[in-house]
Amino acid sequence: MKVAVNGYGTIGKRVAEAIRLQGDMELVGVSKANPDYEAILINKLGIGLYVPEESLKKFEDKGVKVKGTVEEMMRKSDAVVDATAEGTAQKYKALYQSMNKPAVFQGGEDADIADASFSALCNYDEAIGKKYVRVVSCNTTGILRMVCSMKGFGISSVNVDIIRRAADPREVKKGPINSITLDPVKVPSHHADDVKSVIHDLNIFTRAVVVPTTLMHIHQMTLRIKGKAERKDIIGSILNTPRILLLSPASGVKSTAEIIEIARDIGRKRSDLPEVIAFEDSIFLDEESVMITYAVHQESIVVPENIDAIRATQGKVSKMDSINMTDRSLGIKMGYLI
Numbered sequence: 373m374k375v376a377v378n379g380y381g382t383i384g385k386r387v388a389e390a391i392r393l394q395g396d397m398e399l400v401g402v403s404k405a406n407p408d409y410e411a412i413l414i415n416k417l418g419i420g421l422y423v424p425e426e427s428l429k430k431f432e433d434k435g436v437k438v439k440g441t442v443e444e445m446m447r448k449s450d451a452v453v454d455a456t457a458e459g460t461a462q463k464y465k466a467l468y469q470s471m472n473k474p475a476v477f478q479g480g481e482d483a484d485i486a487d488a489s490f491s492a493l494c495n496y497d498e499a500i501g502k503k504y505v506r507v508v509s510c511n512t513t514g515i516l517r518m519v520c521s522m523k524g525f526g527i528s529s530v531n532v533d534i535i536r537r538a539a540d541p542r543e544v545k546k547g548p549i550n551s552i553t554l555d556p557v558k559v560p561s562h563h564a565d566d567v568k569s570v571i572h573d574l575n576i577f578t579r580a581v582v583v584p585t586t587l588m589h590i591h592q593m594t595l596r597i598k599g600k601a602e603r604k605d606i607i608g609s610i611l612n613t614p615r616i617l618l619l620s621p622a623s624g625v626k627s628t629a630e631i632i633e634i635a636r637d638i639g640r641k642r643s644d645l646p647e648v649i650a651f652e653d654s655i656f657l658d659e660e661s662v663m664i665t666y667a668v669h670q671e672s673i674v675v676p677e678n679i680d681a682i683r684a685t686q687g688k689v690s691k692m693d694s695i696n697m698t699d700r701s702l703g704i705k706m707g708y709l710i
């Protein structure tokens with residue numbers, strides 16, 4: 373399958389690399405709107421660089437070589453992952469439609485841009501054969517993975533306090549740099565509705581604050597369950613779920629800084645951790661609730677989801693086959709991080 377990546381930022385560059393690692397996919401090229409250092413790097417990496425027609429002159433003036441326009445890239449492709457800046461994809465959808473190309477959108481777009489919102493573990497089958505699929509945001513992907521790992525216990529409601537990173541490490545113009553900001557003040561935050569775009573009837577409440585860090589998000593989740601569970605059942609369920617890793621009590625890890633250091637130490641490129649990282653010692657059960665705290669690496673968690681979403685649009689590979697193929701190719705694990 374020939375796949376294009378429209379938009380080469382935090383998400384697009386990682387998805388483009390992941391596509392190159394799939395046996396059943398070929399990366400046609402990537403696009404950027406501005407001739408900055410990343411555009412120069414794309415050429416150095418030997419990846420085809422395409423640009424919006426109106427940006428051609430900017431690239432030419434700066435002497436950055438391009439292979440053609442976004443439209444030309446699309447003509448060579450069977451499908452596209454749109455990872456353009458939030459709010460840009462709606463404009464591009466008309467192009468994808470006119471060329472009859474399936475597209476995978478990102479969580480920064482409204483849910484109605486696509487025929488289905490997507491979380492590989494929770495609703496792969498709903499996206500099978502759909503032309504337009506939207507991978508939900510990093511926070512929503514984390515919540516959904518955790519909820520779906522527990523669905524065997526019968527979930528009656530979910531509450532999540534989301535502690536969000538302020539910006540990605542490369543973003544120099546975002547904040548706050550000295551504040552804890554309620555985002556939003558009015559609850560629930562949009563994450564609850566985003567989760568419901570995948571699990572339509574889930575009783576879920578979310579609220580969020582933003583803190584001055586760039587490393588990861590933290591979620592503090594409470595699930596009310598209908599069935600009976602012991603702590604060991606919850607741990608067992610998490611250990612058997614793809615794309616979730618546990619931090620053992622023995623590790624003594626209690627911060628996102630240490631988690632990222634582990635990612636570096638074990639040789640993860642860019643210190644990416646597409647798995648949800650859950651603290652085993654944070655798991656607490658009472659009569660009817662399970663509480664758990666976990667970390668979400670915002671820059672990489674949606675990467676495997678994008679790969680599975682591309683396969684789902686083609687409708688040829690089953691859910692677990694796709695998840696396994698993706699995870700093997702990207703070195704994504706289950707079990708214990710440490």
Ligand code: NAD
Pocket residue numbers: 378379380381382383384403404405406424442455456457458459460478479480481508509510540670671674
């Ligand atoms: P980004 O700003 O890092 O990258 C966006 C890219 O799109 C840039 O390379 C830019 O040049 C390109 N672009 C902008 N306008 C374009 C146009 N008209 N044509 C072609 N390319 C264009 O953004 P990002 O953080 O990668 O986010 C992309 C999407 O992924 C958003 O919907 C966002 O909400 C979602 N998302 C982001 C994160 C995250 O933590 N960064 C996590 C999950 C989902």
